[in-house]
């Protein structure tokens with residue numbers, strides 16, 4: 713059994729944040745596929761594992777963690793990589809991770825679910841989410857036009873958190889090279905690191921059955 717075990721599935725940008733951190737830091741980790749699209753996170757067994765019914769969940773020795781930001785914070789401490797060098801910097805990193813969880817990943821992830829995975833069409837919800845998502849991209853882009861990284865003048869877990877959904881560009885229906893070149897430059901810089909893999913290569917569950 714690997715040292716770290718991650719409950720994940722390939723379409724989850726939130727799980728990808730943890731998987732990417734584990735891979736970039738060379739951790740000995742294994743994946744446990746969660747059959748999200750067939751309702752596994754709604755089962756009583758899964759709710760015992762995570763009362764919030766969400767992916768990712770990380771197991772490490774006798775520690776069980778949920779929430780990607782907390783998992784990244786823990787892994788930064790465990791590995792000594794992509795973390796902070798002062799308490800002020802830690803707060804700055806957390807500030808971006810809270811923003812990512814609320815404004816960037818959640819609107820992008822929900823919009824993508826409606827656009828690509830949902831059987832029902834909901835144009836009103838999609839328009840609302842797309843507007844919020846595009847506002848978040850404008851904020852991210854403005855920051856990255858002035859800074860190479862989100863916090864601390866070097867790559868940190870804030871960057872690993874915020875990039876989580878943005879490698880699924882074709883499914884989101886955006887082309888950052890065209891619309892937000894500063895975001896594309898930053899995504900390319902992360903993707904050039906040793907060990908980087910696209911979420912569909914790093915985690916199990918792609919392609920979805922019937923979508924081969």
Ligand SMILES: N[C@@H](CCC(=O)N[C@@H](CS)C(=O)NCC(=O)O)C(=O)O
Nearest residue numbers: 724725726765766767768779780781
């Ligand atoms: N803030 C959480 C969000 C986790 C999340 O929403 N995960 C999705 C999969 S990408 C999920 O499991 N959703 C199930 C649900 O919300 O019921 C994190 O960053 O870990």
